[in-house]
Amino acid sequence: MKNISVPIMAVDFEGSRELGIVEYGVAEFFAGRLECAYTRICRPKVRIRSREAAFFDISDSEARAEMPFSEDLPKFTELRRRGVFAAHNAAVEDSLLRAEAPTPSFVLDFFSGETCATWGPWLDSCAFCRNIYPSIKSAKLSDVIGALGLEEELDSLAEKFCPKGRRKWHCALYDAIACGLIYVYTCSLDGFENVSLRWLGKYSGVDDADQQGLKF
Secondary structure (H helix, E strand, O other): OOOOOOOEEEEEEEEEOOOEEEEEEEEEEEOOEEEEEEEEEOEOOOOOOHHHHHHHOOOHHHHHOOOEHHHHHHHHHHHHHHOEEEEOOHHHHHHHHHHHOOOOOOEEOOOOOOEEOOOOOOEEHHHHHHHHOOOOOOOOHHHHHHHOOOHHHHHHHHHHHOOOOOOOOOOHHHHHHHHHHHHHHHHHOOOOOOOOHHHHHHOOOOOOOOOOOOOO
8 A cells, every 4th residue: 555645544333313323433544554443432312222232232321321422523523634534335434424514624635636525535445345356246344354364354453453342243443444454455465556545546436536547
């Protein structure tokens, strides 16, 4: 990833439009390494029902003891100013984030070089996998990680960065690390060492990411 001069912030949220964000995870990748990570459980907007609690493995009482996600909006604005957001099925994360704050104010669009007032453009690792790895029948995040042989590396990083008890699928930081690893892995393959951010954007669903020509 030597030609990518800004961090890729892999983001995952657990929650819904009704509940809001009940857990977030951000894995900050730079130069092919997971440099740092951010995660916590957040107070929901409404009660977490038993079925939702089982899916997220987060109880209503546990979440209600925490501060709401809105307390960390300044952190997300700062992260977006420094780098590009990525997610698996990025439209979901973008929708949840915009429900909390429509924009991060004015930030740089790292693809066009212009100023914008959006959380995006997002790299979407789901779209990326469909484009770059068409032989993988399922673009589900866990299936992609398995097909690429990244389970051991994911679990090793989770052991270091994820809270105890949150080192599994459908835990925000675990899923965020998995998303970022797809890009790191691809950029380590022979012939892909010199890819640019624009190239990643082109195959990750970023509109007009290749407008200035993509070379690697």
